[in-house]
Amino acid sequence: MVRSDLSDAQWARLEPHLPKNVGRGGRWKCHRKVINGILFRQRTGIPWRDLPMRFGKWKTCYDRHRRWSADGTWEKVLRAVQADADVEGRIDWSMVGIDSTTCRAHQHAAGARSRPSRISRKLTGPAQHSRDEALGRSRGGLTTKIHLAADGGCRPLAVLITPGQWGDAPQMIPVLERVRVPRPGGGHPRTRPDHVSGDKAYSSRRNRHYLRRRQIKHTIPEPRNQRANRQHRGSQGGRPTGFNKSLYKRRNEVERTVNALKASRAVATRYDKRAYVFHGTVTLAAIRLWLRS
Template sequence: MPERYGHWQSVYHLLRTWQRAGIWTLIAAKLRAWADTAGLIDWRVSVDSTTCRAHPHAAGARRTPYDQVEPPGDEPRDHALGRSRGGWGTKLHLAGEQGRKPLAVVVGAGHRGDSPQFARVLERIRVARPGPGRPRTRPDRVLADKAYSSRSNRAYLRRRKIPATIAEPADQRAHRKARGSAGGRPPAFDARAYRDRHAVECGVGLLKQFRAVATRYDKLALRYEATVHIAVIDIWLRDLATTPS
């Protein structure tokens, strides 16, 4: 760590204290609220995930983190670490707006599937509005690839009255056709709108420009999530700084 930032223990103490108090999450939420007030959020939201490899230093966390003098909080039992084909890693489930900036991030184990986290990541979208009133939580449209094409996900979007553009896998399409009229109608799919899903891929690329996000060094999932929030804060600050006032 560069000397101008002080002793590493002091810096880590600040990271840990603000993570426990929810300060990093609050700062990111405030920046999104300012951006929405300035009209910088395009509410067509894309959902995707990316795997971040775990460094050997990320291993060795206590199996009972609540036995610590200062427990980290709601730390998952598996510390959001899982073994996939590429080794141990953590998955970031991301909901990004059309301007390539993250609206919500969920940290999970690397071997977990994408589809079960679909509703969870969308439910984390909360952008406060100026003055009284509830925060905005509903996108204008949700875009996702075929990994998220499930009946439960589509039913969830219908309950919330959110239009969706989700690709249908070939096997689901074949099973539906094989059932004939009992298979029902194919889900609506706008190929032209689906092209805009590239925004979340670009958002993943922006996040992975930060070394501590692209490779996980933190032993605890909550610390790694705080690191991701700091990267998200930097992305929103850059966008707000380059916007004419």
């Protein structure tokens, strides 16, 4: 057993939410060995072909990770694990932080063919096919940005990937709308946190109006230029935004979540060509954080 392998306790919490054996020949046998291989590659960032033989054929690990990233299996598992934590009262809804981080893309992550593959044509939602493959160009090269919402326990509630040059403020609403924790006992999934915090990059009239409409308290500092523009407009500029410094100190929780995600080398540096595969890689890293909590 190596560091990346699932412990018995973690496997007991994960196994009930995995797809069952279907089809002829036992298509989904050896879930634990294959997932351990995927986690090993995620932690080390090695090429798929260099996986140790103890995990079986490298192509089995790669194909399963790619298929589960494409059909939304990793997303379903993440929500199921979150639902279990919510039932046990382990989700801190009192403060949900929003933040983003930029990941350098390896040179092998570029060059995906522009025509979507047979699998990526069927994708919907956050992992749907896009021509840019969530790769942005900057002075430093190709980059991808990960936007996430994290609870007070430093665990991701929702993730979204975009090209590296995309701004943070326009992505706050899409990230919050992906927060959906099911209720096993029945009823609508929980989607609304008690409080949301973010840095100056998320300050905009559109975001504040969205949070007020959903009756979500928020702590987002106002940049100087926005404050000066509001004061220049006088009464038409609206009321000053409220800001609580003591609550803003909890913003370090989402920053620690980002650091925990990027402890996986396959997340800190993007090696996947397809955006939906990298989205699955980030989602699996989020699942691992929930299993460890």
